[in-house]
Structures are given as structure tokens and as C-alpha cells.
Amino acid sequence: MHSKLRSRLARRVTTGLLFTAMSLAGAMSYAATEINLSYNGAADSEKNPVHLFASNLKRIAEEKSGGELSIKLYPNSMLGEEEQRMEQVISTPGLNIASFAGVAPLFPEIYVSAIPFMFKDAAAAHQFFDNGEYWKAAKTEFKNRTGVEMLAVVEEGGFLNFTNNKKPIKSPEDFAGLRFRAMDPSQVALYESFGASGTPIPWTELYMGLRTGVADGQMNPTSYIILGSLYQVQKYLTLANIQYSDQFLVANGDMLAALPEKDRDALLAASEEATKLNREAIAKQQESDITFLKAEGMEVIQPDVKDLAAFQSKGQPAYLEWLKAQKIDAKWIDMALKDTGLNQ
Incomplete structure (x- = not known):
């Protein structure tokens, strides 16, 4: 399955990402006001931490951009399963929250971040993804292979x-x-x-x-x-x-680069703030769980x-x-x- 996905995505990378200036401008005229965000799970912020993240990202990005950005949420894999959604974010403007099943076929090195018993607690995991050399290199390599930017590590439930x-x-x-x-x-x-x-x-x-x-x-x-x-x-x-239980917010690289600076900054800031809010919510949720x-x-x-x-x-x-x-x-x-x- 992974080899098939790699070959399909390789074709999409070489053809779909080589937008002409005209087609990219046309796409962005739409994406500058509305960006699709797809992900797994129900539209329930109490039961689905991924939806909590998506909802906060939408709210904060729209506020910080002064309404110039509109994030449209597609929960429950409405735009397709993991492989389909990753293909979409590679070839067209948009956002996706991918699990390991979406990232690993293109970047199997992601499994290194899931070495068992690597983190003594959540703070250690946060330090790893916020400041570690592995994650910096992983984001760069993933973009080089796919043209897709990794914007955030979405905490989805603490630890297994x-x-x-x-x-x-x-x-x-x-x-x-x-x-x-x-x-x-x-x-x-x-x-x-x-x-x-x-x-x-x-x-x-x-x-x-x-x-x-x-x-x-x-x-x-x-x-x-x-x-x-x-x-x-x-x-x-x-x-x-x-x-550590996590998923990954990814964005089409050409879309991100073509956004007006104010809107791009708003989206990046929103991803950071939504990450922080998810971490805080999960820390409280663990105790109540x-x-x-x-x-x-x-x-x-x-x-x-x-x-x-x-x-x-x-x-x-x-x-x-x-x-x-x-x-x-x-x-x-x-x-x-x-x-x-x-x-x-």
C-alpha cells in the first residue's frame, strides 16, 4: 500500500505542484478567503481532541487575519481517508491533520518520533517537538520530498x-x-x-x-x-x-507561500496558539479521565x-x-x- 501511495504521490508532486503563475494566482484568489481543513474523527470538541484543535485554529486564524482568512472544517474524513487527504494537500491548496498513516508512506522516518518510553512526561515530548534537532530536520526533509509544510504537532490524548x-x-x-x-x-x-x-x-x-x-x-x-x-x-x-499520541497539521507549501504576509502570519500564529490550548486541555483531561x-x-x-x-x-x-x-x-x-x- 505504501509503495502505491509513494508512486501516486510522486506523480502528483512532479505534475500537481508545478503550478503556473496564472493557475496558482487563480487558486489563491479562492484560498485567501477560504481554506479547507480536513481531519479524522467526530466534530465533538469534548471527545475528539483533533476537532478541538481544528476549532481553535479556525477561530484564532479568522480573528488574527481580521476576517481575511476563512477556515472551513471537514471532520470525519469527509474529504477522504488518510492517503487521499495527503494527496489533496500535496496537489491543491489546503490544510490537513494527518496521522502516522498519512505521513509515514512519504516519510517513514516519522516513526522515529514514536520510539517507546522516549519521553518521561508531556513536558519532555513538548520540548522534543518544539526545540529538538530531529523535528527541525524532519520538517525540512518532509517539505523537500512533498512540497508540504508541517505546521504543528497536534496532541490527541497524551500518552498511550x-x-x-x-x-x-x-x-x-x-x-x-x-x-x-x-x-x-x-x-x-x-x-x-x-x-x-x-x-x-x-x-x-x-x-x-x-x-x-x-x-x-x-x-x-x-x-x-x-x-x-x-x-x-x-x-x-x-x-x-x-x-506520545499525536497527529500533524500540514499545509500545501505553495498556498502558504502565496498567502499575503498578514494572513500567513495569522495562520502560523493560530497553529501555535491552538497547539498550546490542546496541550492545556489534554493535561486537565488526563486527570478527569x-x-x-x-x-x-x-x-x-x-x-x-x-x-x-x-x-x-x-x-x-x-x-x-x-x-x-x-x-x-x-x-x-x-x-x-x-x-x-x-x-x-
Whole structure:
């Protein structure tokens, strides 16, 4: 699937992005007043942090531009699934909030930002994306390959955490013999490093899969555990800060460059402010989420420093081996680990 997307997008990059001055001007006469923003998930700011970000971006950009910009929201993948939306933002003026599924086919090095147990807390993740050398280089390389600008890292739920319905998990040894739902081969590698197994289950089938025992557990942010009512079929929640849960606001580069300076500055400032607002909202939401899950009967386990180090020592090498198998250049891994202090 990824190779097909790469070939299609390569054609779009070489043909669609080479706008003539006249066609670009014509496109911008429309986009200067209205810009489409597409993304996954429902138009519900309380349940969907991505929609919260999109709503704030729209409001702030329109205010700062004095009404010169109009952001039109398309939630629920109304303009297409991940691959289609990325094709659109490459070849036509617009904005998109892409998950790893949208970015990785064009830039597999994005998986480096999801090395498990790389961040001790949200502040460390924010520092990584706000000031790290890896992320600066990643944005530049992504633009070079696609013509698309990465404007923001959209926090969508804090950190992924483990749940299961068999026993409390405090250390890697507690995984032995369990079956976990996996979203991709990297998660399978992670589970296997702990002595468990991974089985692919789509999100739409996850609740029933957990209920019927196809899998004993899974990992997601607390917001998704609530969104999917997984607390009804999972007894134990382990707060292990596995991976930072995020998506990426991307913009057609030609559109961004052609915007009047005032409008472009308004959009960039809005992306920064919306990012900050999402981070603040998720920090508050985490506390209320955990309170809710406890009230619903989940037992919440907080591993101590020693146990978290054990998760890291087993889980990280397995993921790094998976990255190597994807032929990710080691320089990206080295940059990311240096930014987090893990290779010192």
C-alpha cells in the first residue's frame, strides 16, 4: 500500500505542484478567503481532541487575519481517508491533520518520533517537538520530498497506556502469555519483547475483540479508552507513558507561500496558539479521565521508576530493531535519541 501511495504521490508532486503563475494566482484568489481543513474523527470538541484543535485554529486564524482568512472544517474524513487527504494537500491548496498513516508512506522516518518510553512526561515530548534537532530536520526533509509544510504537532490524548482484562501489569514480566491488539508491526515487536503476542484488530472491531477474548488487552490514550467504551471490557490500566499520541497539521507549501504576509502570519500564529490550548486541555483531561475510569471500576496501576526503566530496557531495543528493518537511516534515530538525552 505504501509503495502505491509513494508512486501516486510522486506523480502528483512532479505534475500537481508545478503550478503556473496564472493557475496558482487563480487558486489563491479562492484560498485567501477560504481554506479547507480536513481531519479524522467526530466534530465533538469534548471527545475528539483533533476537532478541538481544528476549532481553535479556525477561530484564532479568522480573528488574527481580521476576517481575511476563512477556515472551513471537514471532520470525519469527509474529504477522504488518510492517503487521499495527503494527496489533496500535496496537489491543491489546503490544510490537513494527518496521522502516522498519512505521513509515514512519504516519510517513514516519522516513526522515529514514536520510539517507546522516549519521553518521561508531556513536558519532555513538548520540548522534543518544539526545540529538538530531529523535528527541525524532519520538517525540512518532509517539505523537500512533498512540497508540504508541517505546521504543528497536534496532541490527541497524551500518552498511550496499556489495558488488559486478565491481571495487573506493573512490569514487563506481567505480560507473559497475554494477547494484545496491535495496530502495526512495531507494536507486535513491542509486545513480543515483553513475552506477549500481538494480533491485528481494527479500531471498529476492538471493543468486540476484547469482549470475546480475541485479545486480552490493547494500548491507547485514556481519551480513546473512554471514547471506545473499552473500560467496559478491560479491568486494568497501566500508566506506562508508552508513546506520545499525536497527529500533524500540514499545509500545501505553495498556498502558504502565496498567502499575503498578514494572513500567513495569522495562520502560523493560530497553529501555535491552538497547539498550546490542546496541550492545556489534554493535561486537565488526563486527570478527569483517570477519575472517570476508576469510578467505572478500572484498577489503575502506576509503575515505579524501576519498573518503567525495565519497560524501556526491553521495549526500546525491539522497536529500534523494527526501525532498522524499515531501512530507516540511523542518523534520524541518533538525532532523536540525542534530543531526549537517551544516547548519552
